[in-house]
Amino acid sequence: MDAPQPADGQDPITPQSPAARVGLNRNELGSEDFLAANGIAQLTVVDSTGSTNADLLQGVTVDPRAWPDLSVLTAEHQTAARGRLDRHWEAPPLSSVSVSIVLRPVNAEGRPLPTHSYSWFSLLAALALREALLETAGIPAEIKWPNDVMVRGRKIAGILAQLGPMGDGTVPPVILGTGLNVTLTAEELPVPTATSVLLENARTVDRTALLKSYLSRFAALYRNFCNADGDPAAGMAGGPSLHKRVESVMSTLGKQVRAQLPGDHEIIGHASRLDEYGSLLVVDAGKHEHVVTAGDVVHLRPWTPPGTGTGTGTGTAESGYA
Numbered sequence: 001m002d003a004p005q006p007a008d009g010q011d012p013i014t015p016q017s018p019a020a021r022v023g024l025n026r027n028e029l030g031s032e033d034f035l036a037a038n039g040i041a042q043l044t045v046v047d048s049t050g051s052t053n054a055d056l057l058q059g060v061t062v063d064p065r066a067w068p069d070l071s072v073l074t075a076e077h078q079t080a081a082r083g084r085l086d087r088h089w090e091a092p093p094l095s096s097v098s099v100s101i102v103l104r105p106v107n108a109e110g111r112p113l114p115t116h117s118y119s120w121f122s123l124l125a126a127l128a129l130r131e132a133l134l135e136t137a138g139i140p141a142e143i144k145w146p147n148d149v150m151v152r153g154r155k156i157a158g159i160l161a162q163l164g165p166m167g168d169g170t171v172p173p174v175i176l177g178t179g180l181n182v183t184l185t186a187e188e189l190p191v192p193t194a195t196s197v198l199l200e201n202a203r204t205v206d207r208t209a210l211l212k213s214y215l216s217r218f219a220a221l222y223r224n225f226c227n228a229d230g231d232p233a234a235g236m237a238g239g240p241s242l243h244k245r246v247e248s249v250m251s252t253l254g255k256q257v258r259a260q261l262p263g264d265h266e267i268i269g270h271a272s273r274l275d276e277y278g279s280l281l282v283v284d285a286g287k288h289e290h291v292v293t294a295g296d297v298v299h300l301r302p303w304t305p306p307g308t309g310t311g312t313g314t315g316t317a318e319s320g321y322a
Contacts, residue, residue, distance in 0.1 A: 021094040021183055023076055025208040034212065038219040043072040048093070050080035052100035053162060053177035060102060060164045060173045067173070069104040070219060074211065078179075092188060095196075097180040097211050101218070102164075104171040108227050112171045117230025119278045119293075121176055122147045122161045123246045124225060128218035129157055129178060130249055136213040137202035142251040145271070145280045145297055149180075150251055153299075154195035156181055178214070182207050232276060247274055252297060257282060261295040268300070 026045050028034065035043060049055055052073045059067045077093035091098075103121060105113040126143045133139040133149070133156070144150045149157040157180040164173035181189070181196035183205050189196065198205050225242055228234035232243040240248070247253060252271045259267045259282055269284035280292040 021092075023094060024074065024211065028208055028212065029074075038216050039070055039223060040215065040219060041068040041071045043074070043215075046073070046075050048077040048079060049075045051078055051177075052098055053160060053175050054080075056100050056102055056175045057162060057164060060175070064165075064170055064173070067102045069102065069106070069171075070222075071102040072099060072215065073101075074099040091179075091181065091184060091190075094207075095181070095183045095188070097178070097182055097207050097214070099211060099214075100175055100177040101215075103174040103176055103222070105174070105222075105226050105230065106171055107229050111229070113226060113230035115172060116277060117225075117232070118161070118163070118172075118174055120225065120230070120232050120242060121174055121222075122159045123278050124221050124242060125159045125161075125176055125178055125218055126157075127242070127246055127249065128221050129159075129180065129214050131217050132210060132213035133197070133202075136209055137197055137200075137204055139197065139200050139202050141249075143246060143249050144299070145250060145252040145274075146278075146294070151195055151200050153251075154193055156195050156197065156200070180210065180214075182210065232278065243274065243276070246278075250274070252280065252299065256300040258298045258300055259290075259292045259295050260298065261292065267292065271297070 024045055029043050029045060034040075052075050056067065056071075056073055075098045078091070078096075078098045105117070107113065123143065123146070126147065126149050129149050130141045130143060133141045133151075139151055139156075141156065142150050144155070147159040147161075148155050149159075157178060160177045162175045162177075164175055166172045181194060183198045184194075184196040186199060197210065204210070221236065221242070224236040225232075228236070233241050235241055236245070239245075253273060255271050257269065257271045259280070261267065267282050267284060267290050269282040269290070272281050272283050272289070275281055275291065277293070280297065282290045282292055284290065
């Protein structure tokens with residue numbers, strides 16, 4: 001694949017150089033045509049903030065009516081972003097796509113989705129981002145359960161869904177945050193097991209194009225899911241169900257894994273499938289099936305007895321940032 005090309009008048013883009021770090025195109029993102037075509041209620045771009053997720057959580061708490069379904073907030077720079085298990089990180093300005101979306105899921109008749117369906121939103125977002133990376137940048141990404149997007153075994157993006165306040169009579173909101181590494185160089189990566197769009201020699205490192213592609217695909221999948229009343233087994237737009245689509249691109253399934261659970265518990269076994277709630281089912285050595293609903297999952301190399309092969313059973317952990 002050809003290396004990404006710079007815009008006119010800019011220096012060549014290489015994996016060793018963070019050239020072409022320019023701001024998002026706010027005119028394109030705020031275009032009425034783009035917003036209306038995707039059902040986006042509003043899209044706000046800020047120069048810098050601690051966390052887009054935290055900002056939206058505060059927004060839907062203080063003034064819920066100001067943040068309707070599919071309200072979007074994106075930042076050129078996040079200084080206090082938070083991932084799963086309260087992990088924190090910071091990327092250089094203009095190097096990433098940092099975006100959060102307010103979800104107030106209802107079907108076409110305005111009936112709220114059952115809250116147990118909310119567990120699919122992170123996977124739905126990962127699927128949308130995977131499709132955007134493939135079709136816009138030419139990057140063959142996969143999903144790692146529960147909330148990571150991977151390229152050739154390295155993490156390129158993470159997703160964090162947080163439930164907003166309940167009890168005000170409106171549909172319980174979900175704040176869905178996504179962080180995508182775009183022009184980070186190898187030296188700027190938070191951990192050695194991460195990667196970026198730039199490092200994968202993508203067709204483009206245009207953050208505006210990547211963000212628009214992601215939002216368009218997410219909005220379409222989200223609306224299909226809502227109109228199916230949050231049923232992951234229902235066909236989407238005449239094609240496979242969300243459940244089948246996610247399983248087909250999930251690198252975790254079929255692997256030996258170590259699931260590190262809250263409370264310092266862990267399960268080691270074969271990741272077999274997802275259940276109807278998007279939980280990971282892991283079969284241990286005793287053939288007992290465990291339902292993993294939360295926690296980190298480490299992909300392990302297949303174990304082989306000493307002297308019979310090269311397998312070691314060693315795991316390769318991925319980073320936990322979103």
